[in-house]
Amino acid sequence: MSQAVLSHQEDVDDFDDTVKVLGPWALVWRKFKRHRLAMWSGVVVALIYLVAILGEFLAPVQIHDTSVRNTFQPPQAIHFFVTREDGSREFLLHAKGMKMELDRVALRRTFTVDESKIIPLGFWVRGYEYKFLGLLPSKVHLFGPTNPRDTVYLLGADRLGRDVLSRIILGTRVSMSIGLVGVAVSLVIGVLLGGASGYYGGWIDGLIQRFIEFIRSVPTIPLWMGLAAAIPLDWPPLRTYFVVTIIVSMIGWTTLAREVRGKFLSLRNEDFIIAARLDGLTNWEIIVKHMVPSFSSHIIASLTLAVPLMILAETSLSFLGIGLQPPIVSWGTLLKEAQNIRSIIEAPWLLIAPGTMIVIAVLTLNFLGDGVRDAADPHAH
Amino acid sequence: MVPTLLLVSITTFVIIQLPPGDYLDSLAAEMGESGVDNTAVLESLRRQYGLGEPFYVQYFKWMRGILLEGDFGLSFEKNRPVTDLIWDRLGWTFGISIMTLLFIWLTALPIGIYSAVRKYSVGDYVATFFGFIGLAIPNFLLALVMMYVAFKFFGQSVGGLVSPEYLGEPWTWAKFVDLLKHIWMPIVVVGTSGAAALIRIMRANLLDELYRPYVVTARAKGMTEFQLLLRYPVRVALNPFISTIGWILPTLVSGEIIVAVVMNLPTTGPLLLRALLVQDMFLAGSLILIVSMLTVVGTLISDVLLALVDPRIRYQ
Numbered sequence: 001m002s003q004a005v006l007s008h009q010e011d012v013d014d015f016d017d018t019v020k021v022l023g024p025w026a027l028v029w030r031k032f033k034r035h036r037l038a039m040w041s042g043v044v045v046a047l048i049y050l051v052a053i054l055g056e057f058l059a060p061v062q063i064h065d066t067s068v069r070n071t072f073q074p075p076q077a078i079h080f081f082v083t084r085e086d087g088s089r090e091f092l093l094h095a096k097g098m099k100m101e102l103d104r105v106a107l108r109r110t111f112t113v114d115e116s117k118i119i120p121l122g123f124w125v126r127g128y129e130y131k132f133l134g135l136l137p138s139k140v141h142l143f144g145p146t147n148p149r150d151t152v153y154l155l156g157a158d159r160l161g162r163d164v165l166s167r168i169i170l171g172t173r174v175s176m177s178i179g180l181v182g183v184a185v186s187l188v189i190g191v192l193l194g195g196a197s198g199y200y201g202g203w204i205d206g207l208i209q210r211f212i213e214f215i216r217s218v219p220t221i222p223l224w225m226g227l228a229a230a231i232p233l234d235w236p237p238l239r240t241y242f243v244v245t246i247i248v249s250m251i252g253w254t255t256l257a258r259e260v261r262g263k264f265l266s267l268r269n270e271d272f273i274i275a276a277r278l279d280g281l282t283n284w285e286i287i288v289k290h291m292v293p294s295f296s297s298h299i300i301a302s303l304t305l306a307v308p309l310m311i312l313a314e315t316s317l318s319f320l321g322i323g324l325q326p327p328i329v330s331w332g333t334l335l336k337e338a339q340n341i342r343s344i345i346e347a348p349w350l351l352i353a354p355g356t357m358i359v360i361a362v363l364t365l366n367f368l369g370d371g372v373r374d375a376a377d378p379h380a381h
Numbered sequence: 382m383v384p385t386l387l388l389v390s391i392t393t394f395v396i397i398q399l400p401p402g403d404y405l406d407s408l409a410a411e412m413g414e415s416g417v418d419n420t421a422v423l424e425s426l427r428r429q430y431g432l433g434e435p436f437y438v439q440y441f442k443w444m445r446g447i448l449l450e451g452d453f454g455l456s457f458e459k460n461r462p463v464t465d466l467i468w469d470r471l472g473w474t475f476g477i478s479i480m481t482l483l484f485i486w487l488t489a490l491p492i493g494i495y496s497a498v499r500k501y502s503v504g505d506y507v508a509t510f511f512g513f514i515g516l517a518i519p520n521f522l523l524a525l526v527m528m529y530v531a532f533k534f535f536g537q538s539v540g541g542l543v544s545p546e547y548l549g550e551p552w553t554w555a556k557f558v559d560l561l562k563h564i565w566m567p568i569v570v571v572g573t574s575g576a577a578a579l580i581r582i583m584r585a586n587l588l589d590e591l592y593r594p595y596v597v598t599a600r601a602k603g604m605t606e607f608q609l610l611l612r613y614p615v616r617v618a619l620n621p622f623i624s625t626i627g628w629i630l631p632t633l634v635s636g637e638i639i640v641a642v643v644m645n646l647p648t649t650g651p652l653l654l655r656a657l658l659v660q661d662m663f664l665a666g667s668l669i670l671i672v673s674m675l676t677v678v679g680t681l682i683s684d685v686l687l688a689l690v691d692p693r694i695r696y697q
Contacts, residue, residue, distance in 0.1 A: 018518045106672050214385050219636030219676050221655060222669045223396065229657035229665075230399035316639055319521055320654060335522065338644070351529065356523050362517040 016239065028297055031375040038371020041364035048361055052173040056130035059166035060144035061151055065327055067161035072096055072347045073111055075156040075164075082118060093121045095145075095152045122146040128287075156349035158337050164353050167329050172332040173352065174241070175311055176361065181242075182249035182310040183303050189249075191299070197257065198264025205261070212254045218253055228322040237328045239331030241379070246322050248313045252306040259302055263295040297376030304369035308362040316360055331358050389673045394440050397666040426455070443663070454663030457663025458656070463667045466652065473542070473669060476639070477564070478633040481572040485629070486622060489576045494615060497591060499543040508580060515577030520636045524570045524643040531566065542646055568645055571636040575629050583618060590614035600673045630679045634672055 022030065033039060052059060059095050078097040083089050097117030101110050124145045155165040181329045197208040231240055267273055276286050289371050311331075317323030318332025319339070326333060332353045338344050338351040446452040452465035496505045518526075542563050547556045590596070591614055599609050641650030649668050656665035 194469060210384070214388050215386065217631060217677050217680050218389060218392075218673045219631040219634040219638075221638050222672055225638075225657055226393070226396035226665065226669055227399070230396065253489070308517070315519055316521060320639065320642060322654075322657065335525075338525060341528050341532060344525060345532065348529065350527055351522075355518075355526070358519065358522065359514070360519050362519075363513060366513065366517065 007376045024297075028375045032371055035371040035374060037367050038374075041371070043136040044360065044364040045080060045368055048172060048263050048364075049176060051169055052176045054142075055170050057132060058142050059163075060141055060154075061163035061166045063162065063167045063170050064327075065151075065162060067151070067157070067296065069100060069149070069160035070153065070157045071159060072109065073100070073153050074347075075155040075160070076153055076154050077155070077304060077347055090274070092118075092152070092260060095119045095121060095154070110248070119150045119152055120146045121152065148294060155353045156347065158347070158350055159343070160257065164334070164349060166330070167334055168354055168357055170358070171329045171331045171334050174324065174328060175314060175332065175358075177243050178241070178248060178314045179307040179365075181245045181312045182254060182314075183306050185246060186252035186256055186306065186372035187299070187303060191260050194257030194260030195255070198261035199268070199283070201265075208257070209261075211342070212257060215250070215254050219315070224248075224250075225320065228317050231322075233325060237325070240325060241328060242318065244314060248310045250319070251313060252310060256299070256306065257304055258360035259298060260295070263298065264291065267291050267294060293374060298373075300348035301373035301376050304365065307369075308365040311358070311362060311365075383440075385677055385695055386674055389677065390670055391440070393666050393670045393673065394443065396669065397662040399642075409432070412490075426457075427569035430690075443666070445495060453667040456661055456664040458659050458661045458664070460575065464521050464665065467668060467671065468647070470647060470649045470652055471668075473639055473646065474634065474650070474672065475675060477567055477571070477646075477648065478630065478637050480564070481568045481633050481637070482629065484568050484572045485576045485579055488572075489579035489583055490622070492576075492608070494587060496580060496584040498610065500588065505584075512577040512580050517571040519571070519601060520570060520574065520641045521639050523573060524567070524640045527570060528644065567637070567640050567646060570640050570644075571633055574636070579622070579629075586612055586618035586620075590617050603672070613671050618647045620687070620690075623683060623690055630683070634676055 044239060056250075079094055079096065081089045082092045082094060087261060095118075097114040097119055098111045099114040099117075101112065102108075103110065118377065121144065123139055123143055125146050126139045126148050126322055127141045129137060129139050134170050144154075149161070151165050153165070153225060155163075155168065158164055158167075196206045200338050224247055228244065231243055235243075273290060276290050281289070312324055315332035315335065318330055319335050321336060324330050334354040335351070335358075338347075338354075354379050443454060451464065455461070455469075456463050456466055458601060490506050496508045499505055543559050544557060544563070547559055550556055562671060593614070596609065596614060599613060600606070604612075636648035637648065639648070640655060641648040642654055645651065648670060653665060653668045655661075656668065
């Protein structure tokens with residue numbers, strides 16, 4: 001008897017060695033890995049969120065530091081070699097200083113590269129003090145001028161002489177987190193209302209569906225503009241941030257609610273759900289243990305696709321001046337600096353730098369979401 | 382339909398009521414500063430529009446004015462009836478939105494068909510690439526970039542719908558030509574993301590149809606490829622073009638409003654933004670209300686059209 005059990009045990013072990021059994025998530029991951037574009041987009045998205053988390057560590061200049069001498073200074077290029085007096089070339093990471101000349105007649109500033117002034121740059125340099133991850137006080141920055149008294153504007157300076165690069169780095173935190181928080185809010189609303197609609201059906205379903213149709217049939221921008229304009233200007237930044245996030249999340253939840261409802265409707269009559277009900281499980285247990293796991297991958301995919309929509313919405317509102325307000329730095333408020341054609345022509349980097357960041361973030365999030373959706377669909381070929 | 386419109390009007394009214402205080406408060410403060418005593422005028426305005434009364438009273442007063450007398454209230458800032466200010470701007474907003482819709486159809490249809498028929502060709506990849514870029518660039522950013530390019534490389538005057546010298550002039554052929562030179566830019570800017578989305582949909586739908594047995598049969602019978610393509614699969618795949626009016630029209634109107642602010646077009650966008658910022662509540666409310674209502678009506682028309690075109694929906 002025990003012999004038989006043992007040999008059976010060995011059989012099972014053998015089986016495990018030859019055939020790998022993969023769980024549903026492992027299958028999704030395997031399919032996702034084959035999707036090259038989505039994979040690389042995922043890496044870029046992860047990097048962008050890393051920038052958002054590290055923030056001040058990466059930003060060489062304090063974002064609210066103004067400098068009258070550097071208003072609208074164009075970006076400074078990074079050079080690698082310096083030529084010594086004796087003609088030998090030596091490796092030194094540096095940027096050239098810029099000389100500002102004021103044309104008093106035309107009231108115009110022109111910046112020329114000052115070949116003689118060399119600002120050495122380096123890694124792990126000391127700069128302004130900040131709290132690393134909001135906890136540990138530190139003065140170390142990943143990259144910047146080696147002499148803390150120098151400043152360098154790698155992506156140019158804005159109207160008040162503030163460093164565009166540092167502002168973009170810290171704006172990443174606000175813009176990308178609005179996407180995440182907004183998606184979390186619309187996840188809760190969408191799953192609750194969509195789930196109720198699909199699970200109960202009847203008049204609840206009808207009511208919720210009419211409501212969703214109403215929201216979708218109304219042009220959203222005028223409504224958001226109205227809501228966002230109602231935010232008092234003297235509110236503290238954090239409260240404005242949350243209210244804007246909630247306004248922005250009002251677009252995402254309808255799509256999600258519809259998808260959840262559709263899944264609930266189709267799952268309600270599946271054999272395994274009926275079996276679970278016959279086993280005496282409560283509604284809540286059925287939903288949490290059997291229904292939600294079977295469509296959570298779809299939800300993750302549509303959430304990923306909703307993040308870029310939220311980022312675009314926040315950017316648009318802040319750009320119009322009715323979303324986030326100036327002390328908060330986001331990609332939208334940065335683009336507000338480039339609102340009229342005159343400042344774009346005078347300082348194109350104010351448009352190009354934050355604009356590129358938005359396009360990269362939205363594009364990679366879209367590719368990532370597409371990849372996740374394809375990977376999560378067991379019927380796709 | 383009617384409940385939707387009712388809901389739209391209530392939502393609009395709630396939104397314009399949200400900010401604390403009203404325009405008359407700031408007007409009173411302003412008058413107080415300049416030392417003019419206009420309490421009587423303020424009082425009569427307050428009574429006429431029911432300001433300071435309970436919410437539902439104000440709402441009913443406003444709605445009764447609109448429905449019975451076509452009176453949308455007074456723009457406090459400009460001191461003129463709202464109806465004087467909005468109609469030509471609304472006309473431009475919807476004119477541009479509808480032209481954008483045509484632009485989207487005219488570009489997305491051929492490109493979508495091409496992408497599906499020549500799948501994985503260079504042209505398909507180019508279309509896909511521009512499609513994704515079009516989806517990723519926010520409208521206002523595209524507007525800014527195009528204004529920059531037009532100004533820097535073509536020396537065109539940007540902003541507005543006509544060149545400054547034609548402003549306020551009567552309509553002539555020259556002014557019309559000048560309008561055409563300007564109006565393409567907002568149309569392209571607003572339409573890009575919609576066209577990108579529709580190209581993807583058209584391509585996917587057509588790919589589903591192209592390998593069906595009926596296509597093979599028609600081909601076996603010796604029908605020319607072009608005729609075959611247009612007569613059967615394209616017709617079936619065409620449905621989204623009409624059904625998308627439903628969701629595309631709200632986005633177009635939304636997009637137009639933002640782009641108009643950036644490009645300084647004489648449409649509802651800049652007027653609405655200004656009205657919201659100074660709490661000119663009846664002006665802002667009327668704009669949101671009419672834009673939303675016309676969009677809802679447009680969506681309804683698209684549903685009817687869809688039923689007319691597609692027998693499968695008609696008979697359900």
